[in-house]
Amino acid sequence: MAILHTxxxxxxxxxxxxxxxxxxVKGSSVLMIExxxxxxxxxxxxxxxxxxxxxxxxxxVLGPDLKARGIGEDKLIDGVKVVDYSxxxxxxxxxxxxxxxx
Amino acid sequence: xxxGIQINEGPYTHEASNTALNFCKAALEAGHxxxxxxxxxxGVNNGTRYTTPPQDDRHIVNxxxxxxxxNNIDLVVCVAAAQRRGIVDEGExxxxxxxxxxxxxxxxxxxxxxLIEAGIQCDRLVVFGD
Numbered sequence: 354m355a356i357l358h359t360x361x362x363x364x365x366x367x368x369x370x371x372x373x374x375x376x377x378v379k380g381s382s383v384l385m386i387e388x389x390x391x392x393x394x395x396x397x398x399x400x401x402x403x404x405x406x407x408x409x410x411x412x413x414v415l416g417p418d419l420k421a422r423g424i425g426e427d428k429l430i431d432g433v434k435v436v437d438y439s440x441x442x443x444x445x446x447x448x449x450x451x452x453x454x455x
Numbered sequence: 456x457x458x459g460i461q462i463n464e465g466p467y468t469h470e471a472s473n474t475a476l477n478f479c480k481a482a483l484e485a486g487h488x489x490x491x492x493x494x495x496x497x498g499v500n501n502g503t504r505y506t507t508p509p510q511d512d513r514h515i516v517n518x519x520x521x522x523x524x525x526n527n528i529d530l531v532v533c534v535a536a537a538q539r540r541g542i543v544d545e546g547e548x549x550x551x552x553x554x555x556x557x558x559x560x561x562x563x564x565x566x567x568x569x570l571i572e573a574g575i576q577c578d579r580l581v582v583f584g585d
Contacts (some may be wrong), residue, residue, distance in 0.1 A: 360476070361471065361583075417477070418470075445458070446456050451580070451581045455463065455582065455584055455585055
């Protein structure tokens with residue numbers, strides 16, 4: 354059963370991204386939204402959280418929230434996919450369940 | 456698909472209410488149905504019509520009211536969370552002997568059963584907030 358996990362807090366603020374990635378089973382999708390988008394940046398002390406799980410989990414990040422924070426797509430970890438709100442909706446319907454890590 | 460939305464965070468706190476609004480708009484555009492939006496915990500603060508942001512700021516409460524009106528969306532505020540935070544409709548005003556009410560257009564106050572029902576009726580329940 355495929356699950357979409359949403360993470361809306363920065364990994365520098367909360368441990369929700371780490372908890373989510375630790376428990377997400379193979380084949381899951383993780384979407385970083387709001388301050389969660391900081392987790393998608395490369396070259397930070399938290400980048401390993403995403404890069405370490407990339408083989409098992411597909412990572413997405415919400416484009417409008419990146420833009421609101423001035424984070425260019427060139428700053429993202431390779432392999433993280435950028436989606437807009439319509440992509441968010443598609444991820445919701447393509448997966449069987451949505452789990453928000455608050 | 457039938458989608459249910461739960462919002463646990465007030466307007467202007469972080470971003471959850473705005474994210475949920477944008478999500479709902481995108482879902483409606485894609486042809487999905489928003490069965491209900493359930494405002495829980497601090498999320499009930501999205502439902503007061505006394506909200507008066509500066510004129511050049513986004514008006515989150517009115518945005519919900521307008522979206523609900525245009526798309527016939529059921530906006531439900533949790534009664535227990537509302538009582539704690541002073542969100543009152545006419546019925547609650549009378550029941551609790553208050554001197555006024557503040558529920559915004561398109562919102563109604565009801566119980567947790569409405570959230571459970573949304574969980575059962577909807578294909579997906581998407582949660583936003585803290």
